[in-house]
Amino acid sequence: MSGSQAKARFITFEGIDGAGKSSQIAAVVALLEARGLSVEQTREPGGTALGERLRELLLHEPMHLETEAMLMFAARREHLAARILPSLAAGRWVVSDRFSDATYAYQVGGRGLDPAKFAALEAWVHPGFQPDLTLVFDLPPEVAAARLAKGGAEPDRFEREQRDFFERVRAAYLERARMAPARIRVVDAARAPESIRAEVEAIVEECCLR
Numbered sequence: 001m002s003g004s005q006a007k008a009r010f011i012t013f014e015g016i017d018g019a020g021k022s023s024q025i026a027a028v029v030a031l032l033e034a035r036g037l038s039v040e041q042t043r044e045p046g047g048t049a050l051g052e053r054l055r056e057l058l059l060h061e062p063m064h065l066e067t068e069a070m071l072m073f074a075a076r077r078e079h080l081a082a083r084i085l086p087s088l089a090a091g092r093w094v095v096s097d098r099f100s101d102a103t104y105a106y107q108v109g110g111r112g113l114d115p116a117k118f119a120a121l122e123a124w125v126h127p128g129f130q131p132d133l134t135l136v137f138d139l140p141p142e143v144a145a146a147r148l149a150k151g152g153a154e155p156d157r158f159e160r161e162q163r164d165f166f167e168r169v170r171a172a173y174l175e176r177a178r179m180a181p182a183r184i185r186v187v188d189a190a191r192a193p194e195s196i197r198a199e200v201e202a203i204v205e206e207c208c209l210r
């Protein structure tokens with residue numbers, strides 16, 4: 001299908017910290033642009049000037065679990081209003097590093113937020129709206145931690161969490177994928193980058209470009 005014919009889609013990438021989303025996101029953006037499509041690459045928390053300020057707080061300031069969940073959704077509300085929805089309406093594809101599945105995985109799974117409170121926030125902020133495709137990068141937390149340690153960057157508040165936290169986050173992502181199998185595709189992210197890239201491109205092709 002040529003770029004001008006394809007309806008603009010919203011594609012999200014998810015996974016525990018260090019799963020290897022970043023370079024694969026760049027590859028998908030390049031694939032879409034090579035097809036003549038206009039693409040917005042963005043991230044959560046963040047994606048807008050206000051969202052990036054909230055990101056600084058979320059990644060570095062200690063806070064109550066429910067404050068954390070509500071700030072994630074506050075940043076998301078702004079992101080949807082100022083960027084995601086206008087882009088899609090204008091025919092621009094949106095590729096985001098994380099969206100609400102991350103709140104389910106990290107705040108509900110990792111931290112123990114009441115799932116009913118998550119569902120209420122999700123229904124308030126984006127009723128009936130979900131990504132067209134979500135790729136969950138799945139791998140053992142010890143493999144992800146080793147990758148991050150090798151990178152050498154100063155860890156943020158989430159990256160400093162222990163292995164059992166990331167085991168719960170991982171399990172919550174897999175649970176969420178079982179709840180929405182048509183939207184969420186689980187990718188084995190413990191493999192070499194080229195092999196992951198080939199699978200990711202095939203999934204995007206099948207989902208959104210035929």
Ligand SMILES: Nc1ncnc2c1ncn2[C@@H]1O[C@H](COP(=O)(O)OP(=O)(O)OP(=O)(O)O)[C@@H](O)[C@H]1O
Pocket residue numbers: 015016017018019020021022023024147148150151189190191192193196
């Ligand atoms: N398939 C891979 N095999 C080995 N190392 C990888 C692979 N993919 C990425 N890496 C390396 O792992 C580190 C983390 O990768 P990356 O930043 O892409 O992860 P991420 O999912 O975006 O992480 P975060 O959510 O913490 O931002 C980087 O140093 C990257 O070079």
Ligand SMILES: Cc1cn([C@H]2C[C@H](O)[C@@H](COP(=O)(O)O)O2)c(=O)[nH]c1=O
Pocket residue numbers: 017043044045072097098099100102103104106107158159
């Ligand atoms: C959207 C969202 C994010 N998080 C966490 C997950 C990561 O640890 C950080 C974001 O950092 P990244 O390098 O961009 O992956 O925020 C979260 O806990 N809940 C969320 O909804």
